[in-house]
Amino acid sequence: MKDAKIELNGVKTVVFDLDGTLYNKQGLAARLTSRLWWCLPLLAAERRARKNMHYFRYASQQEFFTAFFRQMARGHWWSIGIAEKWYNHVYMPTMVRLIGRYHRPRPQIIALLDECKRMGLQMAVYSDYGCVEEKMEALGIDTQPFELLVSAPELGALKPSETCAAAVMEMLHAEPETTLFVGDRDEKDGASARAVGARFMLVGND
Ligand SMILES: [Mg+2]
Incomplete structure (x- = not known):
């Protein structure tokens, strides 16, 4: 993950994946x-x-x-x-x-969340599983600053469904050119971002 300040240039909405992104799910x-x-x-x-x-x-x-x-x-x-x-x-x-x-939140994600809050960006979590709020609470991440917590199954499919990604964008009233998806899997989160024309930041263990 590159410098958050550079990545957030021109961004108004950040859509986070949950598992493997907010925390390292190894093990x-x-x-x-x-x-x-x-x-x-x-x-x-x-x-x-x-x-x-x-x-x-x-x-x-x-x-x-x-x-x-x-x-x-x-x-x-x-x-x-x-x-x-x-x-x-x-x-x-x-x-x-x-x-x-x-499991604990990734330090670089904590930094990114802080930067998003500081910049007043709209934040959302878009997961491929349910229990989004319960998992965030288990990780000790305050859900209050998030505009939307949603899972793909709630929208009728799994990532990288184009329809689900578009529904997330619509619920957030987000524009593709000012939206950044953050995720640990290019074939799911990256593909979701590309399906709606948004930007993508890959989060990894390195
Ligand atoms: Mg993931």
Whole structure:
């Protein structure tokens, strides 16, 4: 990540990705696997369903998750309802707990957030997962200065959906030429930015 002052030149709106961007998520997948050892087939099904869902988009969050849990249950002994209960009451809460316990915001992100606040820029978080507010709280990041906290599934798809990225821009009344997306994955966050003609800043471990 280059000097924040240079990157923010001419920017009015900054759209942050969450996982891997606000914090370094190294080790999270392994911790989830070790914590959820008793339900590894469900965990594997979640990861597979997530991959498959990249090809589809839906009209609403409800339609997205109906299809998602159907994918999770396909070919397995558990029902769609069990997949849903596990995801909402086991998987996501465990992820939030692990983030709070083992992960901290990236120092360069703290500096960037401070600079955005100092410059009075509009800020948003656009995640590929749910529980955005819970994760931010677990990380100790004040959600108050953010205009919008939203996930792609809430908008009916996964990143890098052009429709979802455009919906985020619309909700923020943001213009592409003055908007910067910040993320850890070029193929998701960078592609989202490019889909709406916004700028992109890649955040990495170096
Ligand atoms: Mg990410």
